[in-house]
Amino acid sequence: MSMRLDKYLSNMGVGTRREVKKLIQYGKVMVNKEVVKTIDYKVAEDKDHVMVYGKTIGYAVNVxxxxxxxxxxxxxxxxxxxxxxxxxxxxxxxxxxxxxxxxxxxxxxxxxxxxxxxxxxxxxxxKKHVPKVYYARIKGCVTLADCKLFLVGVTLDDGYKTMPAKLEILSAGEASEVYITIHEGKFHQVKRMFEAVDKEVVYLKRIQMGxxxxxxxxxxxxxxxxxxxxxxxxxxx
Incomplete structure (x- = not known):
């Protein structure tokens, strides 16, 4: 697969299309150790060696x-x-x-x-049910009964029943700390799950995805x- 040299360089953040065109025209770009001054020169991302001011500009498709x-x-x-x-x-x-x-x-x-x-x-x-793990601070005492409810799924305010979720109690009292693992991503899901058991999320942080x-x-x-x-x-x- 090949692309224009100016597009290659701009895609890799060397500069805007206008800026990289000037670099090419001024002879600052080399392809396979040869100076190239043609803007629409075609380069193969996986084969050609591109350099700007002597620095290799490798092509990474995904970031x-x-x-x-x-x-x-x-x-x-x-x-x-x-x-x-x-x-x-x-x-x-x-x-x-x-x-x-x-x-x-x-x-x-x-x-x-x-x-x-x-x-x-x-x-x-x-369909993938990718797990997402959160650390949460809860207003209210989280109990083993809550853990059992989450494990079978809780019914949200709109009538939707969530998939089973794992609730791990780190500390419990008037304010509780927990880890919760869910496998879906409904709107405000974690907050609404705790509302369903009469508790309030006061702090939420995602610590793992997949x-x-x-x-x-x-x-x-x-x-x-x-x-x-x-x-x-x-x-x-």
């Missing part, structure tokens, strides 16, 4: 990033009112990225950003590209 989403920003690519998760990212392929799924505005934690539509489809498919866990060293608002083994862990679903 995978982990973001530790803070509260206060929305899961969207753009918005005229609120800060989006992509506003937190400074990356050469930023314009290609989109979030897989969504986290509520006030929810923190693991969010995957990518340009891989096939992976997004697999992870979000209702085989990928949130990097504990990643600060709120921080992000990094996924390692190959982490991408493979996601692709098993």
């Amino acid at each position: 995978y990033m982990m973001l530790n989403k803070p509260a206060g920003c929305i899961t969207a690519t753009q918005d005229t009112k609120d800060k989006t998760v992509l506003d937190l990212v400074n990356h050469k392929r930023k314009k290609d990225l989109f979030p897989i799924g969504r986290l509520d505005k006030d929810t923190e934690g693991l969010l995957i950003l990518t340009n891989d539509g096939q992976l997004a489809h697999r992870l979000l498919s209702p 085989g990928l866990s949130l990097d504990s060293n990643l600060k709120l608002g921080g992000y990094r590209e996924l390692r190959e083994d982490e991408v493979q862990a996601l692709e098993t679903f």
Whole structure:
């Protein structure tokens, strides 16, 4: 498969189409160790060796990033009112990225950003039942009875009965701490599940999606590209 040289370079974040055209015309670009000044020169992404100012520009078709989403920003690519998760990212392929799924505005934690539509489809498919693990602080005393109810599914305010969910109590009292694992992604699902047992979620953070866990060293608002083994862990679903 081949593409125009200017498109190749702009896709890899070297610059805008206009900027990379100037680089090509000024002789700053080499393909297979030869200077190329033709803008529409065709390069094979998987075979040709492209360099700009002596630096190799390898072609990566897909980008995978982990973001530790803070509260206060929305899961969207753009918005005229609120800060989006992509506003937190400074990356050469930023314009290609989109979030897989969504986290509520006030929810923190693991969010995957990518340009891989096939992976997004697999992870979000209702048929896949990809597990998502959350840490939550709850107003009210979470009990073993709640755990048993969640394990068979609870009925939400609109009459929908959820799939079985695993509820693990970390501490219980007037304020409780739990881990909850769900296999679907209904609107405000975790919050509505606890409302169904007369309790309130006061803090929610996603810590795992599929085989990928949130990097504990990643600060709120921080992000990094996924390692190959982490991408493979996601692709098993």
